[in-house]
Amino acid sequence: MPLVYNERHEMAIVRGGRHLFTKVSGTMGPGCRICFLLVVITIFINITTCDADLLSDNQTLLAFKASVDMNGKLENWSQGSPCDGNWYGVACQDGRVAHLVLENIGLTGPITVLSSLDQLRVLSLMGNSLNGSLPDMSNWANLKLLYLNENNFRGEIPPSVSALVHALRIDLSNNKLIGPIPDSFSSLTHLATLRLENNFLSGMLPSLNLTLLNDFNVSGNELSGRIPITLRNFDISAYAGNPELCGYPVSACNFSLPPISSVNLQPPSPSVLPCSPMTRPTDERLKKASGNRLSVGVIAAIVVGDASVLLIVIVMFLFYYWKRYSRRLDRTTSKFLESEKGEFSSDQHSVQVPEVKKSKLVFFDWKKPMFDLEDLLRASAEMLGKGSLGTAYKAVLEDGTIVAVKRLKEVNVSGRKEFEQQMELIGNTQHSHLVQLRAYYYAKEEKLLVYDYLPNGSLYSLLHGNRGPGRTPLDWTTRVKIALGAARGLAFIHQEYSTPKIPHGNVKSSNILLDKNGNACLGDFGLAPLMNATAASRLVGYRAPEHNETRRFSQKADVYSFGIVLLEILTGKASAQSAMQDKGIDLPRWVQSVVREEWTAEVFDIELMRYKNIEEELVGMLQIAMVCVSQSPDLRPKMSQVVKLIEQIRGDQSPQRDESFESPNLSPSPSEDVGTSL
Template sequence: MLAYHKTIWLNNVVFLLWVMVILQVEAANDAEILLKFKQSLLNTDALSTWETSNVQPCTNNTRNWVGVICNRGSLFGLQLENMKLKGTIDIDTLAQLSTLRTISVMNNSLDGPFPAINKLGRLRSVFFSYNNFSGEIHDDAFEHMAVLKKVHLANNSFTGNVPKSLANLAMLLEVTLENNQFYGHVPNFKSSELKVFNISNNYFDGQVPPFLAHMNTSTYLGNPGLCGSPLPACKPSIHKNSLSMVLIIVITVALLLFMTGVFIVLTKYRGTNTGKQITARDVEMLPHEKAKLKQGGNDLYPNNQARALERPTSYKKSDNGKLCFLRNDRQKFEMQDLLKASAEVLGSGSFGSSYKAAIIGGPTFVVKRFRQMNNVGKEEFQELIKKLGRLRHPNLLPLVAFFHKRDEKLIISDFVENGSLASHLHGKRTPDQPGLRWSTRLKIIKGVARGLAYLYRELAELALPHGHLKSSNVLLDDKFEPLLSDYAFTPLINKEHGEQVMAAYKSPEFTQNNTITKKTDVWCLGILILEILTGKFPANYLKHGKGGNDELATWVDSVIKEEWSSEMFDMEMRASRSCKGEMLKLLKIGMWCCEWNEEKRWSLRDAVEKIEELKEMDNDDLADFPSGRSFSSESSYSRIASITTEEVV
């Protein structure tokens, strides 16, 4: 009997040793696989801890490599968010990770077509939002992924229909496809557990499936062809008896228009049409055709440079609608000139689509086509826009003109060639394009503060003089002077939509108490300061609805309390040792502006005064700052107040 128990004990020991050997081999393999995967990416500075297979990614539940998620000593997931990664995803290499269950590459610059994700059949979560992926997703892209629960593909350039294999997944909990160019009908999703769903700002048409009718209206906004609960009811279909007559009339009218058009073209352009640039007046495209055109490959627009500007749906020759100019120092033009302009799609933002329009023989403007202003009256719209048009400040983007119809609202502003602050902090850069130095960032934040202070003086009656202050709404001219854009639109934007997407509604006071005040813009300024200093994107801005936990401010707070290091500053600024004290002062200003307790948060006046005192070089200490609390804990402010310039360097 004793010998039997000894045999059992020895067998168990051998089995445990065998399991340990297997786990060690698997860990070694994981390290080698991840190193190979890293080689397929570009701009991998954030993956500096991925260096050698001698150091394993995971030790029990502790991660040794940045961006990995560990579970019982195994690699459970990859969380490679906000790392400025470029290139394409090497799925074949990742498929060798047998324990991989979740992957997130949100807010990078990865591109190419949708990866063959079904090679990772055991995945539970896929987070690909806020990248540069493009093209159609094949119908079988999600086949054999029975345990997949979360799919986030928002804010890319995907086109085509929603894959049937995605709609057929039975365990789906979350699907976000907003701000792409998907088109066609919304499929019937089979999952009865779908909790998060968003397809806003695409080109879907037809009726919302009854199974999805309980979702919030914001889920479907920005798809003009959609109808049915919770959207307005679909128009009744034409009776079969009258259908033939309608078809005959439509075909007859179409033929007459076609023949008339051919005659006009031949008469007007005979012998002179060689090399003519095709414009919006020449080609009228359906939404899905526009989506395909944006991906390139159309002979009408070589290299995807010039694209047709969408014709305003309510503008007809018989209308008296005209562009209303807000400035006398800009060249005037008519709506017809705008429709003839060659245009480039800049993107689909929080409020609608933006186009770069080059007027023939004239300047270049940005045309913003607003989708979410349908609840505002004409007089209210014109009164506020005209008031904004009268604003004059070197740090505000000038509004040039506007167009108003019941179903069509355009706002035209100057085109700023240098792009947004967000693109310089987080976007693609050419090899010869320098990063943002401390002196440049200080110039930017001072300009932002001055522009915001001007809005507070001139628009004192508004609860939110800006309302949507974030890095993508700070444009930079050729001298890197900032220009605030999308300011003071809060009274015009449909309230339900504004609360879903605008920066002000991510603030603690709205998240907790559904309130906004003049200090809400100050909170947005604080987040912008932290973003400029750290180079990290505020992740809660990516979410629709209330802000929830503010990851950026919380991360800064935790670093200050637990493991202070000057490496929290963006690496592009770390080289300058003579300005770390001033950088630290700006960090403290940002934290005071991010104070969760609104009563203790600085006023804009206090913040602007302290920002104006900052210098490019260190020449004094930190004693001029008041003592007090940080935005989340007293110990944090005490810690940062005790940090010296020498400790930062």
């Protein structure tokens, strides 16, 4: 329990140190006595300094309470220490006040005294009646979340806001702030949220080049001028209520000529004289000139006619080039694997294969084949992605049936029989969380697998793809659902083949696909053993440490790979064992280093910060992931145990969403397996 500083405590330390020194120094020489004395003094200084810092935080909070708590909401602050865990809205870290969350409790008054809390990480005072000016923020270098919205703060935003170098979210909306928006916001490179709406801010918008900024709003102010290019990727609602703002996405900026009075006119030349009565036009000449002018209606008709003709020309031009582009697109995608069609013809294979053994599509659970090889070759195709095992296509047959087709490469099998046996094993393994193999095609130079097509992409693309403006973050409930589904699919494989311990062999986030209902399905099961040594060495599944020595796939290695997937879900970061290794990190080592420094909160994906009351679930899932990635295979749990642990993390209740949190924009992490690994 943290110490509470007082004089009696200090005197006890002094007396204890003096007694210890007297007792021990009798057995030491003069040099050792001096060293021992220095150690005692150092310990004493550290203890008293720590107590002094906590005393300062204590006094600050009590002064704050005295100035703003008119309704007695902070009555329990009068007992003990702020770090005892009993003070309402206060949390500590390393013996210092780090979190102060006092929302919607009717506080009234200034908050300037809080500027001395130099270890604050989170300050949320939203929904009160606090007033006065914003405090000096110079001491808040550690602050990450600042919520002062829905109060009555006045005055300008202080330049000291530039000290918030680690800030992720700043919300000063719905106050009475005036003046310009400081340029110093540009130095807050971690900022993901900046909300300043419904104040009285004026002047021009600064050019905030913040790559992570995703939630930005300055509506309902008195801003003017052109919207900077760096802020034009936000919705028009972010700028509403500022009639003097212009530029995309609001409206075009119309800069009119200055009034004549402001133009520096040159004096007339001496040779140019004013009109004399003899040179002025007569009334008759004026009437004649005006009679020759076109009427407004005629001019309007001419303009409309010209515009109509121009529009027709543009439409015809666009239609012509659209038709040319369509024909070109049809030529490139209308036929699936058009170049391979000759390889599959019966004439070509009739010499190599007996008539009864001619290659054809072999189906599993369909009583009557829905299509044949020719239908598949005539299908329109779209490449989904290239993986270590081959290239995946989305094939749309002429009757509208959609399947996923994987064209294998570098397969190491001795012949048709061995390949067919492996296909029988894969095709007969059916589970709601496994991608179902429906058919296969075998030829000497070509091997195709036909799967169910899953339309919602992969976990990899949901976590790492399109981390830019307009991205919809992957919420915590969905992440848990995906993790649980994938775990159940992998556990089924391990239990189904527990006697001959057949592994999956290529577990990774790009092999976890989502069906139309958002259920996770594990793909690529059973294909790793088919690969030759060269291809197997390039598999980008998350390999366990022992794989580098044994070069063998195992169920324990699958557990390690699944642990990496859990770390991806929790951190939002791509693993270094992905196709784009320069974009990833060694997740287990990085997480261990962060946790070792007691900054566990820094591990979790910033997109998860918009949810309340999920801290225990995040930590629980992290513990599961870390035991899965244990260096020793014997320390890793079975997948059936992992399923039960994840089921305990989340019941049927969804976490409460904090509307003030939105996801930041992160740079994309492209991969050759982004779309799908099928």
